[in-house]
Amino acid sequence: MSRIPLSALIGLFLTGTFFFVAIFAQWLGPYGLNEIAGDVWEEPSRTFLLGTDTVGRDLLSRMIYGAQVTIFIATMATILSFVTGSILGFSAAVIGGWYDQVLSRLVDLFMSIPSLILALVILSVMQVSIPVLIIVMGLLDSTRVYRLARAVAVDIAVMDYVEAAKLRGEGTGWIIFREILPNALSPLVAELGLRFIFAVLFVSTLSFLGLGVQPPLADWGGIVKENKDGLVYGISAALLPAFAIAALAISVNLVADWVLNRTTSLKGGRGA
């Protein structure tokens, strides 16, 4: 671990900052989430570093609390999608036959419907809560992970070492977790960075459309929604969450690139 490239250090620092802020939001926010502290749409000042929002709440505090909600939902949804998607994808590649056919066609079916529309339909008939959001997002996203995992695993499953494991009499569990998973990690890690950001965007989009995180909680998409009218008057409050999303996206992917580089090494990450 002695040499971490500069880009990864920057990425690690920024990602770390985002997660730190998200975890300790309750202590970091200068004002309460829904505390009306000033006037409507005040300019940034000493008291309100980023100004105030449409009803006079401190925007910085709302961004900090928003980070907590956004990052929590996106992280949980990504974990859920990767666990289900990759396990199902790997097992489809190893077991094959009917199992593979049924799963793959089912996934095709779900992928043929635009996921935003599908999510809107499901969320509009259900009581929206954070667990429901996470499950809907996670399962919808897992179809993409399934496709990738299956495609990668099909290539690995025909390698001689997998055949050697089968000839040894190993079970499906060993083959999936010990032979295939370590070799499929690189593309999956690359995908993980991207998927996390898609999840952030997805939950923001849902909140913007009013079907995501519900008041009194707020996330970045919700903040954009509340302040979008200000854009007409040249008030930049709605753009701040967008900047936050972009910064998070880039920093997470800088880290993912570095992890990718390490997992690609076939020498266990040590020198030649």
Add this chain to the structure above:
Amino acid sequence: MLDIAGKPLLDIRNLKIGATVYPPGERPRDVTLVHGVSLTVEKGKVLGLIGESGAGKSTIGLASMAYGRGGVRITGGEVFVNGRDILKGGTAGLRALRGREVTYVSQSAAASFNPAKRLMEQVIESCLTHGVMPKAEAEKRAVTLFRKLGLPNPETFGDRYPHQVSGGQLQRAMTAMALCPKPDLVVFDEPTTALDVTTQIDVLMAIKEAIRDTGVAALYITHDLAVVAQVSDDIMVLRNGKTVEWGTTDQIINAPREPYTQALVSVRSHEHPEKPPAAEPVLTVEAVTARYRSVPIDVLKNVSVEIAPGRTLAVVGESGSGKSTLARAITGLLPPTRGRIRFAGRQLSNDLAGRTKDDLREMQMIYQMADVAMNPRQTVGTIIGRPLEFYFGLRGAERDKRVQELLDQIEMGKGFADRYPAELSGGQKQRVCIARSLAAKPKLIICDEVTSALDPLVAEGILKLLLDLQAQENVAYLFITHDLATVRAIADSIAVMYKGEVVRYGPKSDVLAPPFDNYTDLLLSSVPEMRLGWLEEVIAHRKMESAGN
């Protein structure tokens, strides 16, 4: 054209070639691949470049066209073609040179032809691009070359697509492509290595005659000394990017000076004394017939063989003869449609799923490509240790001790257990695969072309190791190979396969003694021998064509 009388056609002086490697997660560093090699080729002569993988022979071959493959750079020296230093000619000069004065024949013709275009279009392409001759004339020349190279129906051969001709024919079409623009020099880069022995000699003969008739000079790159001895006038032996020895073919073959060349020349002469068959066979294959799903042709037809404990049965034949399919049928990966397999005194289930753990343990397999036969993410310790854990329940220190014993047995010693496969050489990888199969204490090991991907000297070491282990452990080998020199070195009995059938089967001394059936005769006579004039003798007395031709 310049007056070049008295000057060599190709003159390489003190050539240095380097590359930058980018190990993942590490700083890029420069490596030197060729350390100052000098050579000359006279007009109409053939120089053979020979060496193991990594010797730099292909790199030098491509340097004669001022080309570096995949980031390889020419870092020093001079390359004169027809008296001009091509390294100083710039891009325009190179464009005029490549495909006109110097042409190239690659190892894998199948990967080098554009599958969407007809052969004729590709063969005459460089003639047209360089404006050597008009289209009609170029096509006429191509047909003449097709005929000279012994291709079937030379008039219409060019109308076919690459996938419609066999590998040997495609390799000859590529030779025609290289000769078409009347070049001064052709670089042949392992042109017959990917072919079966029986196909190889046809292609070799065709190339040799074409070189003679067109008066072109050639660089012939190969790792097989016996092959290069047939076509070249001079031979240069390379190792690790340095010249080991450079002399006439006669001198290199018959009076090598350097110890390394001597080792290369004598590598194929090892012979293993045949052991008498033991009473009770460990494996009996009875009338096995097998086919792949959705292909209505039997790939194995009524195959019956048996192996005694501690003995080696060599299965030989060209590609497509069903040798590897036989291994898959025996291991249960491809359940036979008919026939029975008896192993260690019991009847084996035809299907892999129906076999017991002991059935699986006692029959192990070693693969051709050790690279892909080991999980690149597992250390050597895990790779060898897993069968110990899985079959015998060994754990912790006990397991590590046994792993070390096995490593000692394959002559690799301490410090290897923590390494990853990427940190091993080709021969070491194959040794680890041997240790992994040995860890299961098997009664039979199926060896599928285990030495064909290795350099000759390394392969010899592996064969010797296998024989030693057989003496220690009394394990039987089913040894699949296309190389008869390997068969002589290891087999007790031999089964010759041709188009899915066993055409000749018995103890080694019987199978390799006349009278031969036509196919065995073809196979035996096709193995290149390390003496001058061998190729002409063989061609003169052949009885049949190979299947892949």
